[in-house]
Amino acid sequence: MKLRLFTLLFVLLSLRAGHAEPFAVRAVHLDFRTEVMTLDAMRRLADDLSRQGVNTIVMEWEATFPFVKHATLSNASAFTEAEVRAFVAYCAARGIDVIPLQNCFGHCEYILCNERYGALREDRKDPSQVCPLRIEAATELFSEIFAEVAALHPSRYFHIGADETYLLGLCKDCRAVAEREGKSRLFVDYVKAMCDIVRKLGKTPVIWADIILKHPEALDELPDDLIFVDWNYGWEPDRF
Numbered sequence: 001m002k003l004r005l006f007t008l009l010f011v012l013l014s015l016r017a018g019h020a021e022p023f024a025v026r027a028v029h030l031d032f033r034t035e036v037m038t039l040d041a042m043r044r045l046a047d048d049l050s051r052q053g054v055n056t057i058v059m060e061w062e063a064t065f066p067f068v069k070h071a072t073l074s075n076a077s078a079f080t081e082a083e084v085r086a087f088v089a090y091c092a093a094r095g096i097d098v099i100p101l102q103n104c105f106g107h108c109e110y111i112l113c114n115e116r117y118g119a120l121r122e123d124r125k126d127p128s129q130v131c132p133l134r135i136e137a138a139t140e141l142f143s144e145i146f147a148e149v150a151a152l153h154p155s156r157y158f159h160i161g162a163d164e165t166y167l168l169g170l171c172k173d174c175r176a177v178a179e180r181e182g183k184s185r186l187f188v189d190y191v192k193a194m195c196d197i198v199r200k201l202g203k204t205p206v207i208w209a210d211i212i213l214k215h216p217e218a219l220d221e222l223p224d225d226l227i228f229v230d231w232n233y234g235w236e237p238d239r240f
Contacts, residue, residue: 163208
């Protein structure tokens with residue numbers, strides 16, 4: 001199985017004539033979990049990124065997405081559907097593909113803190129992670145959520161997060177599976193189920209690579225079309 005990587009850059013790129021051929025995907029990640037930009041600021045950023053050769057934005061809307069069937073997930077800073085469509089179109093006109101990032105495993109605090117979804121928690125006291133054994137209920141929920149997000153993003157890619165699932169094997173049932181088959185079994189089976197949802201929407205699934213890189217023996221069990229993005233935790237500041 002090929003480990004295909006997007007190179008995700010968190011600094012603006014300066015592409016100079018004469019340099020080696022640039023990566024096909026040159027992306028910036030916008031994370032609206034704690035801070036939110038105005039639509040005008042987002043447009044100005046898109047202009048700046050386009051001038052500097054960036055052709056992709058990985059957009060983590062979190063609770064600022066205008067959910068309909070699950071409207072309780074949207075916070076006071078949520079954009080309207082028209083605003084999301086307008087931003088995606090604005091980026092497209094500047095050669096920038098907007099890939100949505102919708103967490104469905106770890107980093108689900110804004111979902112699991114709602115009592116409506118509490119039964120999906122891996123830990124009753126910690127709303128950060130979905131229990132990977134709740135596949136049926138999670139599939140029902142995220143089929144609806146993914147469909148709404150995908151409908152506003154024409155990109156062929158759909159990022160499902162799946163990073164920092166540090167609670168794997170915590171609950172009693174998961175612990176039994178982990179002891180019998182290893183933690184990677186919990187991760188692989190759940191991610192495969194989420195990838196199936198993405199594929200039914202006509203998209204190519206993307207995840208962060210940090211967890212599977214800890215379990216390379218399980219890599220071949222994940223779908224061949226799944227794209228991994230390497231999240232780097234500690235390069236030296238002068239690496240580049």
